[in-house]
Amino acid sequence: MRLGRRDHRESRVRRFIRRHFGVRPRNVALYMEAFRHSSSLSCQQDGLPSNERLEFLGDSVLDMIVVDLLYGKFPEGNEGDLTRMKARIVSRESLNMLGEEIGVEHLIDAQTGKGAVHASIRGNAMEAIVGAVYLDRGFEKTRRGVLKLLKRFDLEQKIQSTVDFKSKLHEWGQKRKKKVQFKVVREFKRDGQQLYRMQVMVGGKVMGTSDGPSKKSAEQAAAHEACRHIFGDD
Secondary structure (H helix, E strand, O other), X not given: OHHHHHHHHHHHHHHHHHHHHOOXXXXXXXXXXXXXXXXXXXXXXXXXXXXXXXHHHXXXXXXXXXXXXXXXXXXXXXXXXXXXXXXXXXXHHHHHHHHHHOOHXXXXXXXXXXXXXXXXXXXXXXXXXXXXXXXXXXXXXXXXXXXXXXXXXXXHHHHHHHOXXXXXXXXXXXXXXXXXXXXXXXXXXXXXXXXXXXXXXXXXXXXXXXEEOOHHHHHHHHHHHHHHHHHOOO
């Protein structure tokens, strides 16, 4: 019976990794370890390793993936801006929320009493899973899987909310004595959601047009588009 439960659990873990990271597990033991918290009975009774070592590895791999992304995406970005963006994307809060979104807690092997799995346990497991994918399938497949997952859950919004493109654009315009203007060119609804189309003009020339659910978000998106033209940001 115990073997049957283990086989069922392994099957669920395989499906989870395929669905959310887009890879087929080869060494399933690595992923089982990634879901095993130090409080689990398997650690206490059977002496199996917890996910702490994989968490340590995954933390560094995740940092490298995000740093590589930001370094290429913002060729003019300074160290401070890139550090702030990275910190927001891979923050403990972001990882905890991402783990909750994909339901990682339903596979975590932990003894939490009658309470729910603590948020930090979800975030730690996310890092451990990244470490397991890296050991099992290599850096490139891990990079692809992680970026695919992050993009599903508003990676671009996290980047834009970290970098104030509107302020960056105004600062650039002031230095070069070019007037920066924003205006709403359209208000409309799509699938029942209110949207605003914002246009940004620099020195009388349209440099960016974007939609957003609020005027502020549409301004940031339009400013980002203008920054792509001016600074080469991608």
